[in-house]
Amino acid sequence: xxxxxxxxxxxxxxxxxxxxxxxxxxxxxxxxxxxxxxxxxxxxxxxxxxxxxxxxxxxxxxxxxxxxxxxxxxxxxxxxxxxxxxxxxxxxxxxxxxxxxxxxxxxxxxxxxxxxxxxxxxxx
Amino acid sequence: xxxxxxxxxxxxxxxxxxxxxxxxxxxxxxxxxxxxxxxxxxxxxxxxxxxxxxxxxxxxxxxxxxxxxxxxxxxxxxxxxxxxxxxxxxxxxxxxxxxxxxxxxxxxxxxxxxxxxxxxxxxxxxxxxxxxxxxxxxxxxxxxxxxxxxxxxxxxxxxxxxxxxxxxxxxxxxxxxxxxxxxxxxxxxxxxxxxxxxxxxxxxxxxxxxxxxxxxxxxxxxxxxxxxxxxxxxxxxxxxxxxxxxxxxxxxxxxxxxxxxxxxxxxxxxxxxxxxxxxxxxxxxxxxxxxxxxxxxxxxxxxxxxxxxxxxxxxxxxxxxxxxxxxxxxxxxxxxxxxxxxxxxxxxxxxxxxxxxxxxxxxxxxxxxxxxxxxxxxxxxxxxxx
Numbered sequence: 001x002x003x004x005x006x007x008x009x010x011x012x013x014x015x016x017x018x019x020x021x022x023x024x025x026x027x028x029x030x031x032x033x034x035x036x037x038x039x040x041x042x043x044x045x046x047x048x049x050x051x052x053x054x055x056x057x058x059x060x061x062x063x064x065x066x067x068x069x070x071x072x073x074x075x076x077x078x079x080x081x082x083x084x085x086x087x088x089x090x091x092x093x094x095x096x097x098x099x100x101x102x103x104x105x106x107x108x109x110x111x112x113x114x115x116x117x118x119x120x121x122x123x124x
Numbered sequence: 125x126x127x128x129x130x131x132x133x134x135x136x137x138x139x140x141x142x143x144x145x146x147x148x149x150x151x152x153x154x155x156x157x158x159x160x161x162x163x164x165x166x167x168x169x170x171x172x173x174x175x176x177x178x179x180x181x182x183x184x185x186x187x188x189x190x191x192x193x194x195x196x197x198x199x200x201x202x203x204x205x206x207x208x209x210x211x212x213x214x215x216x217x218x219x220x221x222x223x224x225x226x227x228x229x230x231x232x233x234x235x236x237x238x239x240x241x242x243x244x245x246x247x248x249x250x251x252x253x254x255x256x257x258x259x260x261x262x263x264x265x266x267x268x269x270x271x272x273x274x275x276x277x278x279x280x281x282x283x284x285x286x287x288x289x290x291x292x293x294x295x296x297x298x299x300x301x302x303x304x305x306x307x308x309x310x311x312x313x314x315x316x317x318x319x320x321x322x323x324x325x326x327x328x329x330x331x332x333x334x335x336x337x338x339x340x341x342x343x344x345x346x347x348x349x350x351x352x353x354x355x356x357x358x359x360x361x362x363x364x365x366x367x368x369x370x371x372x373x374x375x376x377x378x379x380x381x382x383x384x385x386x387x388x389x390x391x392x393x394x395x396x397x398x399x400x401x402x403x404x405x406x407x408x409x410x411x412x413x414x415x416x417x418x419x420x421x422x423x424x425x426x427x428x429x430x431x432x433x434x435x436x437x438x439x440x441x442x443x444x445x446x447x448x449x450x451x452x453x454x455x456x457x458x459x460x461x462x463x464x465x466x467x468x469x470x471x472x473x474x475x476x477x478x479x480x481x482x483x484x485x486x487x488x489x490x491x492x493x494x495x496x497x498x499x500x501x502x503x504x505x506x507x508x509x510x
Contacts, residue, residue: 013506019510057508059430059503061435
């Protein structure tokens with residue numbers, strides 16, 4: 001079940017940020033990377049405290065690609081302040097996450113936190 | 125979904141003739157212990173094994189009694205390096221020379237000997253992945269006891285000039301061991317002409333069974349080495365243990381086929397590689413990790429800078445290939461071979477090894493290259509690169 005979901009979200013491209021086509025002036029960007037050369041760029045469009053659209057670019061193992069795609073799909077429509085509540089996303093229940101891949105969640109968290117930091121900087 | 129196997133450098137399927145041979149051996153009266161030559165059944169097995177020894181010897185131009193059966197090339201490498209060094213090292217001859225491009229079954233025994241007090245010198249491969257003969261000549265000295273280098277590199281297909289290396293070693297009175305696990309049956313090797321003293325052989329890389337291999341030990345130049353196992357007198361007490369008759373028969377059959385088909389196989393692999401590479405021309409960030417003029421065509425190591433091989437392989441889904449590097453699996457070290465060749469971490473991460481074989485069709489190679497191309501383009505899109 002979870003392996004099927006990993007494949008499903010790995011294959012999905014619906015919310016991939018198109019560097020050529022997408023206009024990102026009204027999106028906030030959060031970036032995170034790790035020493036293995038993996039990277040996530042998250043783009044949130046926030047209107048009145050709600051994430052009305054989200055996109056991503058990702059480079060890494062299949063697990064990282066899948067959890068990023070899954071997270072972005074689920075975060076749309078949530079309040080910005082709720083987007084770090086990772087338990088609510090139930091990623092572990094949906095995506096196959098081997099023990100030695102748990103740090104991929106942390107990478108995703110870092111990217112989300114970077115988005116929030118960006119938003120806070122904008123507000124200030 | 126039909127799967128295409130392109131991992132022949134890892135192992136090969138059994139040739140039909142090998143399956144038939146092994147099946148017959150497991151069903152006939154050769155089940156006796158080949159050491160029990162006092163009775164019919166043992167004699168049957170013994171005769172079969174000696175015929176097989178002849179077959180293996182004829183592929184490399186050795187004498188049959190210079191072939192010692194082992195469980196595979198890993199054991200043969202261990203026996204060659206540990207056995208020779210422990211038996212032949214003296215106060216003045218205590219250095220082993222090998223390379224960073226070797227298989228772990230060569231490097232680890234060398235490191236073990238270093239712990240036992242011998243000196244170890246590991247040479248770095250050049251950018252093509254092979255060892256320069258000049259570098260070897262510069263490295264050897266009066267204290268060098270053994271040089272151990274591979275024929276064809278298992279990760280990138282680079283070929284060492286073992287003939288020149290053997291000449292250099294013999295001239296300097298240094299033992300020369302060749303790990304021919306990838307090369308045997310694919311390129312001609314004449315142990316006498318190449319001045320090879322010891323050579324490790326495998327069966328399962330050339331359509332033979334797993335779990336069987338051999339070590340060639342030159343009778344004149346080496347003679348004796350120290351066994352690494354004890355508990356029996358088989359194989360001149362160099363490798364004790366009851367011999368696996370059906371495995372050995374299968375290996376001999378695979379070697380006979382390899383001898384007959386070597387030239388045709390090579391031409392076919394060249395054609396597969398050409399089809400694959402022609403179709404990948406112009407792919408963003410792609411590089412081939414060997415010089416095609418000096419590499420075995422059955423092994424194609426390709427890096428795509430910045431991408432992760434695991435995702436490329438996952439995306440291709442119907443192609444069975446290997447990662448060129450283990451660095452993304454977290455628990456393992458990055459490929460020591462690619463690292464030694466000077467590849468950047470970005471390239472190592474994105475390295476995939478395609479290896480073609482006798483059963484690969486040109487259509488398979490074409491299809492695989494299309495999938496590879498599509499996967500690279502898709503993953504580049506995912507990471508925001510056009």
